[in-house]
Amino acid sequence: MKRLLLLLAVAACVLAQPPSTNARRLQGRAVCATAPADTQVLGWNAASACWTPIGTVAAWKSYTIPYTDAAFKAAATAVSVVVFQLPAKGAIEGIRLKHSVAFAGTGITSVTCSLGDGTSHTAYAPAFDVFQAVSNTAQAWDGGAYSTTAAAHNVTARCTANVNFGNGSATVLTAGSLDLHVQWAVLP
Numbered sequence: 581m582k583r584l585l586l587l588l589a590v591a592a593c594v595l596a597q598p599p600s601t602n603a604r605r606l607q608g609r610a611v612c613a614t615a616p617a618d619t620q621v622l623g624w625n626a627a628s629a630c631w632t633p634i635g636t637v638a639a640w641k642s643y644t645i646p647y648t649d650a651a652f653k654a655a656a657t658a659v660s661v662v663v664f665q666l667p668a669k670g671a672i673e674g675i676r677l678k679h680s681v682a683f684a685g686t687g688i689t690s691v692t693c694s695l696g697d698g699t700s701h702t703a704y705a706p707a708f709d710v711f712q713a714v715s716n717t718a719q720a721w722d723g724g725a726y727s728t729t730a731a732a733h734n735v736t737a738r739c740t741a742n743v744n745f746g747n748g749s750a751t752v753l754t755a756g757s758l759d760l761h762v763q764w765a766v767l768p
Contacts, residue, residue, distance in 0.1 A: 606622070606631050610631070612625065612631060612632040614632060614633055617633065620634065620637075620766075623768060638673050638763050638764065638765035640761055640762070640763045641763075641764070642759065642760070643760040643761075643762065644758070644759050644760070645663070645693075645737055645739075646756070647681075647683060647685070647753040647757065649661055651739075652746055653745070653749060653750055654744070654748065657741050657742070657743065657744055657745070658740040658741075659745055660698070660736045660737070660738050661739070662734045662735075663695070663735045663736060663760055663762075664762075665732060666733055666734075666735050667732050667766050668731055669727075669730055669766050670732070670764055670765070670766050671726060671766075672726060672763070672764045673724070673763045673764060675704055675705045675720075675760070675762050675763075677693065677708040677710075677719065678720075679714055679718070679756065679757060681756055681757040682713055682714050682755065682756065684711070684754055684755045684756060685756075686752040687742075688742065688752065689711070689742050690711055691710050691741045691756070692707035692739065692740055693737050693758050694707045694738050695736070695762075696735075696736055696738055697733055697734070697736065698733060698734050700728065701738035704735065705720060706722070708720040737758065
């Protein structure tokens with residue numbers, strides 16, 4: 581009999597549908613209907629008398645720029661690649677530039693990449709040598725809570741080389757991958 585009861589109890593747990601989780605109140609106060617976006621947090625809004633999405637929690641996000649990116653086909657020694665758009669009131673808190681594959685190609689003897697805001701190529705991180713051999717210590721870190729403007733704007737990687745990256749339709753690069761790790765948040 582005990583086995584039958586145990587079996588029935590286990591079956592009931594397995595077959596039971598979990599109740600829908602829906603927090604309509606926190607600390608006895610209403611939660612606004614507006615759903616938060618990725619990494620946003622709730623904050624009290626006295627004007628609407630409810631908890632509402634505000635700012636974001638700073639989170640590390642990763643971006644990769646491979647040598648096959650279309651920008652490297654340009655007949656130029658410097659190219660810019662938009663990495664992401666920093667939202668209005670966004671603040672960058674930390675940056676790590678590291679290459680997982682060294683940049684190489686016909687006639688290439690030097691490649692550096694920096695991170696900027698589209699106006700200043702080094703607004704967020706100075707030039708980092710991505711031509712050097714890859715190692716655990718070949719990386720650049722930059723930190724601090726800052727943004728160049730309160731308006732939304734593109735965060736852009738700027739790469740320069742000793743020769744043109746391409747001829748307008750093809751790249752001279754044969755290898756290379758820049759990995760960017762950026763911690764950022766949107767202020768309330």
